Amino acid sequence: MSADPATQPLRERLYVIIFEHDTRGGKGFDVALLAAVLLSVLVIVLESVGEVRAQAGTLLAVLEWSFTILFTVEYVARLYSARDRWGYVISFFGLVDLVALLPTYVSVLVPGAQSLLAVRVLRLLRVFRILKLARFGGEAEALMIAIRASIAKVTVFIFAVLTVVVVMGSVMYLVEGPANGFTSIPTSMYWAIVTLTTVGFGDITPHTPTGRLVASLLMTLGYGLIAVPTGIVSAELTRVSRDQEKTAAALPCRRCGAGGHASDAVFCRACGERLR
Numbered sequence: 001m002s003a004d005p006a007t008q009p010l011r012e013r014l015y016v017i018i019f020e021h022d023t024r025g026g027k028g029f030d031v032a033l034l035a036a037v038l039l040s041v042l043v044i045v046l047e048s049v050g051e052v053r054a055q056a057g058t059l060l061a062v063l064e065w066s067f068t069i070l071f072t073v074e075y076v077a078r079l080y081s082a083r084d085r086w087g088y089v090i091s092f093f094g095l096v097d098l099v100a101l102l103p104t105y106v107s108v109l110v111p112g113a114q115s116l117l118a119v120r121v122l123r124l125l126r127v128f129r130i131l132k133l134a135r136f137g138g139e140a141e142a143l144m145i146a147i148r149a150s151i152a153k154v155t156v157f158i159f160a161v162l163t164v165v166v167v168m169g170s171v172m173y174l175v176e177g178p179a180n181g182f183t184s185i186p187t188s189m190y191w192a193i194v195t196l197t198t199v200g201f202g203d204i205t206p207h208t209p210t211g212r213l214v215a216s217l218l219m220t221l222g223y224g225l226i227a228v229p230t231g232i233v234s235a236e237l238t239r240v241s242r243d244q245e246k247t248a249a250a251l252p253c254r255r256c257g258a259g260g261h262a263s264d265a266v267f268c269r270a271c272g273e274r275l276r
Contacts, residue, residue: 014081018074033074040067068104075101146236153232161196161225168192168218172211180207196222 017025040063046052047060075097082088089098169189176182181204182191191204195218206212256271267273 011081014077015083018078018081036067036070040064040071043067064104068101071097072101142237142240145240146233149236149240150229150233154229157228157232164218164221165189165192165196168196168214171214172206175214176206176208176211180211181205192218195219196225198222198226 016023017029020026043060043063046056047064053060078088078094078097079085088094166189169192170185172191173182173185173188176188178184182188187204194201194204195215198219200219206215256268256273
């Protein structure tokens with residue numbers, strides 16, 4: 001039986017509210033924090049618009065300092081209530097929380113530093129801790145497993161693409177030459193990357209028939225290459241999903257304990273309880 005929150009020490013009560021995201025108070029705190037972050041980012045965006053800054057510059061400055069003081073109090077509360085204070089300070093969210101405060105204070109000494117406040121948008125990553133419902137957690141885990149399993153294949157693919165870029169860049173340097181804007185192999189490699197990814201800035205273009213033929217081949221190759229990483233990750237994701245289905249089917253029913261279900265079974269064969 002849990003202790004009455006009213007009888008708990010202040011530090012413990014703050015810890016439950018700030019760090020325990022499955023409690024009612026913790027969820028409410030995170031929702032309020034995300035709302036404050038969104039509003040503070042909106043203030044930063046509006047402050048960068050000259051017309052808005054000219055008409056409401058004072059109000060925006062007051063709001064910015066208000067948010068900074070609010071986030072400072074929150075950061076101090078996190079330090080006070082954290083069970084592992086140093087661990088929080090050097091954690092990802094701890095560093096983001098600190099960096100989100102510094103620009104406003106630094107801007108007093110270095111004008112213009114407040115533009116760095118956009119880093120506060122990173123704090124919106126906390127939303128994933130509010131939305132960590134079971135089914136979303138499972139899907140996220142499957143995606144991460146698929147991405148990790150694809151790293152080796154995608155790495156080989158990237159090296160193959162870089163090889164194509166070096167070779168085609170060198171060819172275009174020889175075919176077109178400095179007279180047509182291909183002043184060096186690195187410049188030609190830049191053109192090859194832009195062409196292969198089908199971006200096509202148009203700042204460097206081939207002028208000779210041979211160069212245009214090479215460019216056409218590279219653009220055609222680019223359309224084929226775009227789908228490769230997606231196919232690799234999709235194949236791994238399908239494999240992971242099938243493995244999870246087999247694992248879920250192999251688990252005994254939570255109600256009656258019956259096992260031996262089919263790989264695509266959704267309900268228990270004995271009592272009808274939902275398996276997943």
